[in-house]
Amino acid sequence: MSALLELRGVTVRYASPGGRRLAVTAVDDASFSLAAGEMLGLVGESGCGKSTLGRAILRLVPLAAGEIRWQGRRIDALGRREFRGLRRELQLVFQDPHASLDPRMTIIESIGEPLRSFEPGMSGPERDERAAASLHEVGLAAELSERYPHQASGGQLQRAVIARALICKPQLIVCDEPVSALDVSVQGQIVNLLSRIRRERGLAGLFISHNLAVVAGLCERVMVMYLGRVVEIAPRVALLPAPLHPYTRMLLDAVPRIAPQARRPAARAAAAGERNPPPAVGCAFAARCPHVLARCRKERPALQPMRDGRLVACHRAPEWPGGLPPAAG
Amino acid sequence: MALLEITGLTVDFSGSRAVRAVDHVDLSVERESCVAIVGESGSGKSQLLLACTGLLAANGIASGSVRFDGRELLGAGDPAARIRGRGIGFVFQDASGSLTPHRRIGDQLAEMGTPADAERMLERVRLPEARRHLSEYPHELSGGMRQRVAIAAALMQRPQLLFADEPTTALDVTVQAEIVALLGDLCGELGMAMLLVTHDLGVVSGLADRIAVMYAGRIVESAGTVDFLSGPRHPYSAGLLAAVPSIDDPPGAELRTIAGAPPRPGTILPGCRFEPRCASAQAHCRVEDPPFVEQGGAGIACHYPLQRGGR
Numbered sequence: 001m002s003a004l005l006e007l008r009g010v011t012v013r014y015a016s017p018g019g020r021r022l023a024v025t026a027v028d029d030a031s032f033s034l035a036a037g038e039m040l041g042l043v044g045e046s047g048c049g050k051s052t053l054g055r056a057i058l059r060l061v062p063l064a065a066g067e068i069r070w071q072g073r074r075i076d077a078l079g080r081r082e083f084r085g086l087r088r089e090l091q092l093v094f095q096d097p098h099a100s101l102d103p104r105m106t107i108i109e110s111i112g113e114p115l116r117s118f119e120p121g122m123s124g125p126e127r128d129e130r131a132a133a134s135l136h137e138v139g140l141a142a143e144l145s146e147r148y149p150h151q152a153s154g155g156q157l158q159r160a161v162i163a164r165a166l167i168c169k170p171q172l173i174v175c176d177e178p179v180s181a182l183d184v185s186v187q188g189q190i191v192n193l194l195s196r197i198r199r200e201r202g203l204a205g206l207f208i209s210h211n212l213a214v215v216a217g218l219c220e221r222v223m224v225m226y227l228g229r230v231v232e233i234a235p236r237v238a239l240l241p242a243p244l245h246p247y248t249r250m251l252l253d254a255v256p257r258i259a260p261q262a263r264r265p266a267a268r269a270a271a272a273g274e275r276n277p278p279p280a281v282g283c284a285f286a287a288r289c290p291h292v293l294a295r296c297r298k299e300r301p302a303l304q305p306m307r308d309g310r311l312v313a314c315h316r317a318p319e320w321p322g323g324l325p326p327a328a329g
Numbered sequence: 330m331a332l333l334e335i336t337g338l339t340v341d342f343s344g345s346r347a348v349r350a351v352d353h354v355d356l357s358v359e360r361e362s363c364v365a366i367v368g369e370s371g372s373g374k375s376q377l378l379l380a381c382t383g384l385l386a387a388n389g390i391a392s393g394s395v396r397f398d399g400r401e402l403l404g405a406g407d408p409a410a411r412i413r414g415r416g417i418g419f420v421f422q423d424a425s426g427s428l429t430p431h432r433r434i435g436d437q438l439a440e441m442g443t444p445a446d447a448e449r450m451l452e453r454v455r456l457p458e459a460r461r462h463l464s465e466y467p468h469e470l471s472g473g474m475r476q477r478v479a480i481a482a483a484l485m486q487r488p489q490l491l492f493a494d495e496p497t498t499a500l501d502v503t504v505q506a507e508i509v510a511l512l513g514d515l516c517g518e519l520g521m522a523m524l525l526v527t528h529d530l531g532v533v534s535g536l537a538d539r540i541a542v543m544y545a546g547r548i549v550e551s552a553g554t555v556d557f558l559s560g561p562r563h564p565y566s567a568g569l570l571a572a573v574p575s576i577d578d579p580p581g582a583e584l585r586t587i588a589g590a591p592p593r594p595g596t597i598l599p600g601c602r603f604e605p606r607c608a609s610a611q612a613h614c615r616v617e618d619p620p621f622v623e624q625g626g627a628g629i630a631c632h633y634p635l636q637r638g639g640r
Contacts (some may be wrong), residue, residue, distance in 0.1 A: 033577065037624070040635040045500055045501035045502060045503065045504075046472075094472065104340065109467065109566055123557060148363070153593070154370075154590075154592040155590055156590070166638075169600060183369035183370055183574050183584060183590075183591070184528065184530075184573060185568060185569060185572050185587035185591075186572065186586070186587075187574070187584070187586075187592075188572050188583075188584030188585060188586035189571070189586045189588075190640025191574070191584050192583050195581075195583070210501065210502060211574070212502070212576055213574040213575055213576045213578070214574050214576075215571075216576050216578070216580070216625060217574055217578055217580070217581070217582060217584060222581075237580060240576055245442065250503055250505060250578065251502060253506075254502045254505065254506040255531075255576050256505075256506065256509075256529070256532060256534065256535065256560060257534070257575070257577075258530050258531055258534045258573060258575070259534065259558065260534075260555045260558040260559040262555070263566065265565060266514060267455055267507065267510040267511040267513070267514040267515075268455065268507055269455040269456070269457050270455060270456050270457060270471075270473060270474050270477055314543055
């Protein structure tokens with residue numbers, strides 16, 4: 001079976017302002033594939049390149065190297081007009097719904113807007129009908145349709161953004177931190193909505209978030225990035241109990257657990273690697289890794305296949321086939 | 330007497346539409362204890378903190394009483410500023426906002442002490458190679474390191490009380506946990522009390538001795554942290570706790586949510602403010618706003634509270 005979406009060696013560089021310093025490599029040699037109907041979670045901390053990777057798929061940033069295939073066909077080299085035909089298959093939901101919607105358009109106008117581009121022959125009433133159906137699908141009351149963004153809550157607006165993304169019946173939806181700007185009591189509503197829609201529509205998705213708990217609930221597979229590099233890809237059920245990469249372990253350990261008797265670990269010193277740019281040689285995580293060896297600083301680990309269809313970029317991963325245990329608190 | 334005593338604190342904003350952001354809040358912080366105010370955006374939790382610190386926006390008016398170590402902080406003008414300057418430190422969400430971008434870290438800290446004090450304080454916040462950082466500018470540090478420096482700045486005057494407004498929200502997950510641990514340790518080491526404001530229940534569970542939950546300008550529940558986490562009594566608190574996604578949830582499980590959204594500021598209806606979203610609301614809740622009743626170290630504003638342990 002060929003994958004719906006496949007990335008090979010995708011690299012994105014940003015020139016530094018003024019060009020005096022070296023360009024920043026935001027995404028460094030990322031390869032992965034996504035099957036039709038699959039939801040892949042992408043986690044990592046700010047600056048790890050996860051949003052850039054999402055944008056690269058939609059050609060919102062140019063590639064410095066690598067290729068992207070959609071249903072087996074290379075799309076990274078397509079011309080603007082050719083890509084435009086594909087663009088309706090690939091949709092994007094951003095973090096801040098206020099910034100995603102035109103404040104001068106009513107919610108129903110915003111939802112129907114993509115149809116103007118992708119179905120230019122469609123009549124006004126027909127467009128309104130499709131928009132109303134999309135509004136209904138995301139659980140928004142009909143009376144919201146004539147409101148402007150400032151008259152609705154963040155949760156309602158994010159539903160509207162999702163309705164707009166779905167109106168052209170895409171096959172893939174890239175969600176970049178779609179619930180991070182929302183209140184906890186509302187976050188779950190949006191996650192549950194995305195979960196239901198993808199089940200009903202067989203939609204594939206790339207779900208980008210810094211919140212491992214949200215990703216774990218929604219996605220079958222999880223990909224972890226650190227400083228521009230993919231360090232681990234694994235099915236959720238394997239990753240959570242038994243992470244193979246030390247950075248994945250650190251992320252899991254950092255997830256706060258709400259327990260009445262939870263004990264807080266003693267304060268540690270700020271890690272020296274916290275502010276370092278990725279090293280030119282060796283493993284990106286070496287500066288912070290508790291398991292670092294001399295080899296890790298010299299030789300960059302490649303993403304290697306492990307048991308159960310897992311992939312990990314760590315020289316020492318074969319030493320702990322059963323996964324890394326939680327750090328002693 | 331508690332170190333900080335807030336009584337009947339109300340914050341009103343004037344403008345084209347009057348908004349009451351904080352509505353008759355009572356709260357106290359004992360010496361050397363940590364109290365966390367938890368709430369969603371618009372609940373009034375940050376305005377409460379700003380009112381205590383005299384940093385409300387120009388159209389905001391605070392009324393009621395805020396007593397620090399027995400002295401009134403509200404509307405006292407200059408003397409209040411002096412009391413705060415000596416006795417209270419602040420840490421905000423955005424560390425870069427607390428530091429001047431064009432001055433060396435050492436110079437900024439030394440404004441409130443000697444250069445040697447500054448170096449000692451950087452060591453206290455566990456910044457390795459403290460001396461080297463003294464000659465650096467804020468932008469040369471990572472976000473987590475900057476927050477450590479902002480904490481050091483807040484502690485230079487050895488305050489008895491630290492106000493912390495979402496101190497970890499802008500940070501990465503792995504760094505968040507470290508800042509939480511640091512704040513907890515510092516309170517213990519310096520014998521300092523803390524009033525922490527956050528939307529993140531995960532942050533408070535390892536740090537706070539007491540939790541106060543705010544909703545639509547009011548405190549709806551307050552209790553010791555262990556009691557609260559093992560059995561919240563207000564339906565909103567219970568919903569909030571249940572809504573936090575956990576990596577221990579079974580795969581594909583529906584997340585629990587609270588239906589609807591918090592009321593928009595300025596649209597407070599009669600009756601209980603949570604009633605439109607409350608699963609256990611009854612007719613009475615729509616009519617009468619439940620008063621905040623304190624008993625045995627815990628307080629609640631609900632006509633039909635949940636039984637402890639009966640979630």
